[in-house]
Amino acid sequence: MTSLTDGLTAEQVQFFKDNGYVGPFDLYEPGEAQKIWSKAMIEMALSKNKPHNSTIINYDRHLDCDTLSEHISRPEIVNKLRSLLGEDIICWKSNIFQKQPGDAGTGWHQVEKYIVGETTTAATPSLNFAYSRDDDTVLQDVSVWTAFSPARRENGCLRFIRGSQKRWFYDENRRLHKSPERKTDFFGYDYSELQIDPSWDPEKDDVVDMEMEPGQFVLFVEKCVHGSLPNISDQTRLGYASRYVIPQTKVYEHVDRLVEFGDEISLDYHGCVLVSGEDRYGYNRIYTENLNGYEFRRVANA
Numbered sequence: 001m002t003s004l005t006d007g008l009t010a011e012q013v014q015f016f017k018d019n020g021y022v023g024p025f026d027l028y029e030p031g032e033a034q035k036i037w038s039k040a041m042i043e044m045a046l047s048k049n050k051p052h053n054s055t056i057i058n059y060d061r062h063l064d065c066d067t068l069s070e071h072i073s074r075p076e077i078v079n080k081l082r083s084l085l086g087e088d089i090i091c092w093k094s095n096i097f098q099k100q101p102g103d104a105g106t107g108w109h110q111v112e113k114y115i116v117g118e119t120t121t122a123a124t125p126s127l128n129f130a131y132s133r134d135d136d137t138v139l140q141d142v143s144v145w146t147a148f149s150p151a152r153r154e155n156g157c158l159r160f161i162r163g164s165q166k167r168w169f170y171d172e173n174r175r176l177h178k179s180p181e182r183k184t185d186f187f188g189y190d191y192s193e194l195q196i197d198p199s200w201d202p203e204k205d206d207v208v209d210m211e212m213e214p215g216q217f218v219l220f221v222e223k224c225v226h227g228s229l230p231n232i233s234d235q236t237r238l239g240y241a242s243r244y245v246i247p248q249t250k251v252y253e254h255v256d257r258l259v260e261f262g263d264e265i266s267l268d269y270h271g272c273v274l275v276s277g278e279d280r281y282g283y284n285r286i287y288t289e290n291l292n293g294y295e296f297r298r299v300a301n302a
Contacts, residue, residue: 005075008083016084020165020224021210027076027146028215037148037238040067049291051270056263058096062242063269063287066294068094072242073275077144078299080219081244081276084139087301088277089244090284092127092141092251097228097239099156105230107191108202110164111222112140115172128250130283141245144219147212149238156231158218158239162206164225169202170194191227247279274298 004026008016016022028036040061044050049064062068072091081089113125127141151157161169174194202225209229210218220226222243231237245251251272258265271287273296279286289295 005079007079013083016219016221019160019162019208021160021208021218021220021226023218024147024210024212024216025076025080025218026215027074027217030214033146033148033215036067036071040065043067047292051291052265054263054265056261057258057265058098059258059265060094060270061096062091062094062273062290063271064291066290066292068240069273069290069294069296071146071240072273073297073299075299077217077242078276081142081144084142084219085244085246086277088247088274088279090247090249090251090272090274090279090286091242091244092249092272092284093243095241095243097145097237097241099228099231099237099239101155101231101234101236103156103231105156106228108159108161108170108225108227109191109194110168110170110225111172113172114222124255126252126255127245128253130248130250130281139221141222141243141249142219143222143241143243144217145239145241146217147214147237147239149214149236151210151212151237151239152233153209153211153229154231155233155235155237156228157212157237158210159227159229160208160210160220161202161225162208164205165221165223168223169196169200169225171196244275247274247277248281248283250283253283277301 008022012022043065044061047064051060051063062072072094078089113127115125129140145158170191171194212218252267252270256267258267269291271285274286276299287296
């Protein structure tokens with residue numbers, strides 16, 4: 001009998017390599033997930049140690065919300081990450097994805113290095129991989145997307161194009177341009193600007209609509225083409241993405257500010273969290289506790 005805290009099976013690892021994602025997996029009971037999110041919302045609203053003041057770039061609240069600080073290193077998550085990334089893992093970023101009724105879907109996109117900037121020509125990667133990328137046994141970053149509400153087709157569930165991580169369909173080095181009248185994607189930005197072949201129709205490819213229950217999570221590599229449907233329901237969709245790399249990845253090496261979606265924040269606050277194993281490289285600032293003094297958990301070796 002398998003446990004919720006077990007790693008991935010060999011079959012699940014192969015599925016991930018073939019398809020770019022695996023899951024969903026159970027983490028919280030549905031009612032528990034909604035209570036946890038309510039608690040997190042209160043903590044974030046009352047926080048005196050917010051990482052930054054932006055409400056648009058809603059990043060890294062695991063650094064000031066104790067509930068999310070605990071979430072990112074849950075053994076149910078970390079042990080599955082170990083099956084893909086090995087023993088040494090850092091959490092380098094997190095995002096809140098809230099889709100209100102009537103909100104547009106997020107267009108298809110894929111990334112690898114998280115190129116920073118919008119309309120500038122000088123693109124700077126957020127991630128620099130300080131190891132050979134020719135070795136396909138070494139995976140790049142893995143994202144863990146947790147549903148804290150029902151995620152259905154009608155309220156904007158996550159979507160993947162199966163197997164799309166094996167080639168580039170979008171060029172993350174290109175710049176997005178803001179157009180406020182647009183009703184697609186984030187805040188007037190259209191990811192289709194980054195599409196390499198304008199004649200390629202993603203909707204005719206092998207699309208997977210990842211419907212999830214509250215408390216479930218899915219793992220995926222950001223190079224797997226992904227997006228979400230519009231919310232045509234009367235129910236808000238809540239998702240939280242925590243992002244992980246191995247410690248020999250240099251995070252924000254030459255970046256001190258993020259300029260995204262019409263907003264800008266300083267990265268003076270930023271630090272990574274070691275959720276498993278050791279950091280033998282010292283490339284990144286590592287936080288052992290969050291901005292409130294809450295100690296981050298490092299999951300013991302399996």
